Amino acid sequence: MALINRIQGMENELSKAELRIFRYIKKNIDKIPTMTAEQIAKGSKTSAPTVVRFAKKVGASSLTDFKIQISAESQQTGTNQEYSDVKKNEPIASLKEKLSQNAQLTLHETTQILSDEKLIAALKLLESKERIFVAGVGASHLVAEDIKQKWDRIGKSVSLETNYNALLPQLINTKKNAVLWLISNSGETPEIVYFAEIAKELKIPIITLTRFGNNRLSKLADVSLQVSRPQEADQRSAATNSLIAQFLAVDILFYSYISRNQENAEKIYQSRQIIKDFRERHF
16 A cells, blocks of 8 residues: 555654554554544554644645545555565566556655645746756766756756855855755755755755655755655665656656746757757768
8 A cells, every 4th residue: 555655664753652553553454444533542542633643744634634545545456555675586577567566656656745736836946046956966866967957958057066066156156046956865865965054044945855754855945845755675676766756756847847838848849859950960
């Protein structure tokens, strides 16, 4: 179940009371949709307000929304709704099936988690600022490169920097017209958190892209975008799923950005045509 998988991925962020609620829910999954906050609280030896806060913490808008999600997912039969890790000497056919299933779960969970309100807020920031500074390290650097490549195509000024000697002077000199977009799956990457702290001091608006849950980077953001959070896997297939989720979030933002202004769509067409003409002439 997507919701249960999401909560399992953030168990280390749950309090003792929240863990008791989660364990009670897993044991009584079929009963939860018809139970009240008071009944769940009694069964988990917590309080009704704690139950409501738990539902919101794990991504539901309310306890009612949480119960609706549980009910909908429990009725989905015949479908594997859990992430599968790669095993030693696993056959290629099995690998294909597992990775495909993991990717589908990641895409589904990410579209559920991404808030329309926050996406619109991010779009407005990107539209209102002349310069976009983007940064990410490790695998997140690939996502940062994707952002630069996409917005470059429509004529937006995008700078991709991870070297603080290069990034910080640019932020200081363009702070009134800049937005800083930071990518970190964990939301705890030291240098990325540091960039956010500096931008905060300079009063530069910050967009962050992290996995679902509490983290330092999201707390520093003006707009915090969060995506699917698959359970960590021994063979690092979770890292692949995290990238899939981040790329999807970037795609949603980019195509929303284009759709809000027809001129952007025309720029995409023109750039494709120029590349096509170049290839026809020289290859």
